[in-house]
Amino acid sequence: MRIDQLQTPALLVDRSALEHNLATMAAALPGPRLRPHVKAHKTTALARLQHDAGHHGFTCATIREVEGLAAAGLGDDLMLANEVLDARRLGAVVAAGARVTLAVDSDITVDAAAAGGVREVVVDVNVGLPRCGCEPDDAGRLADYARGKGLEVRGVMGYEGHVMPVEDPVEKLKQTEECMTKLLKASADVGGDLVSAGGTGNYAVNTWANEIQAGSYLLMDTAYGAQGMPFRQALTVLARVISINAGGWRVADLGLKSLGMDHGNPHIPGGAVWFCSDEHTTFSPEDGHDFAVGDLVRAHPAHIDPTVAMHERMHVVDGDEVVDTYEVDLRGW
């Protein structure tokens, strides 16, 4: 099938970019050095490619992601890098034979883990990003509390998300070290083997964590792309020009329901995007470019992760040929 037969809007994944990204990361962080974060793609078929590339543990952001990977036979070592107050669905996944490690950052989340039937936890440490995680000084106490509840404590995790957008490599390294110094201090107090942290934005320089939770590298993102990383933009949203106005603007059939908008408007090569509506994007052709009604465009969404989560499936393409179609089957909660 060719892409002109697809119902638009549709997610396209460039096969060669996907394979390049997969191989480049597997060479940089082989095997268990990478614990791929599936929130970036929410697609079991892509997780399987990562598994086949040697990464057998996964990072998840939602219970649904854990359940889906386990059901697909990818449950060797699943970490839910997020706090939950009701862990019973995770306990059921454990009871069914998968290995699940749950992040905890407070007594109440430890209680929830134990009550829900989870057996293994990781202490989530706040290393500077204003989000979840206990204070580094409290990590040892929390680990003891968890052990007192009968839980196995596998170690620590932290996410230095605020370092990801830092562009200057010297500054990025310096800030990463500051964050990881906190995490290693907590690790010494907590014990266990795991020191899990990092992301696509600093995978190359975070040498303190023993596993990196990168996910965006596989499909990549516009903001990361600007940082000169060795990964390629793999994902676009295919749309069709459905109308041309007398004023010269074009309207394509993608919009707020098919694009993550928190980073702003999408980019349409050869066009200047004016605004997006629910199912429309209005844009003008740039000099030297023309767009007729019926023409296909491949738009670059400003933020990949929420964009993918809006679609039921993605199509792997080689040029204009659709070579595979994957369900985005880990959506929802």
Added chain:
Amino acid sequence: MRIDQLQTPALLVDRSALEHNLATMAAALPGPRLRPHVKAHKTTALARLQHDAGHHGFTCATIREVEGLAAAGLGDDLMLANEVLDARRLGAVVAAGARVTLAVDSDITVDAAAAGGVREVVVDVNVGLPRCGCEPDDAGRLADYARGKGLEVRGVMGYEGHVMPVEDPVEKLKQTEECMTKLLKASADVGGDLVSAGGTGNYAVNTWANEIQAGSYLLMDTAYGAQGMPFRQALTVLARVISINAGGWRVADLGLKSLGMDHGNPHIPGGAVWFCSDEHTTFSPEDGHDFAVGDLVRAHPAHIDPTVAMHERMHVVDGDEVVDTYEVDLRGW
């Protein structure tokens, strides 16, 4: 079931607000004066409530919405108020017995309608919003072209979307009249009965169109709410506080994948939202408010339509009691 048993994040619809909005609009625009736009809620169960309130025709933005309503037995009079280049799925809906009227604004979209097996069209006229629609002066010619292709032309539609956010009622009326003057001119050239236009933002003052395509009124939207309309905010996103940081901020489990972000951050009553991540919202309690880990919050998304499209289901609630659960079954394309 009570809301504390729901997996968060979850859409909540306040039953009394829903019933109030339904009744208020049915009184203002009874029966065929309203052609409810289902893009606002993408939920067959809500369309059925609108049907039972007397509105038997519906406006759709996607082929999937048309297919879903027809399959649910709500296909008396479905208008796809959007251009398509491949109308074969719509032709199949017509062949199965539903009535489908397709918007056209160019020769090529007329050709697509005819080729796809659609029998009835409406000429989409640009009345000022920089989006789809032919020039008013071209509407008569396009209608003749469509008739030449064997299509029944039911009339005209136009969407004065740029008038919706206008707050001053005098200015809103004036701009609505300007737009509708263009539409009525086109109507005179096109013929047919339908003059379809308008939305929740000007439903009360658009007396030129003989049917109004409002949809947002049912669940309402923050921006419309600020205009003093007689509809109530019915939709919130339920979330849980999952973490409290030593810095005092709270983290709730809703984020970029459960909130339409094109209008900005959500509002959490009693809290000041700092930022959203994929599955988190970081906020601080305002004076006099406190939030403990495990507490439920009901966030107001900045934009309802894309928010709803991110969820698999919505829960109708009476206070803290879940009285019904509807599938958001018209998502996708």
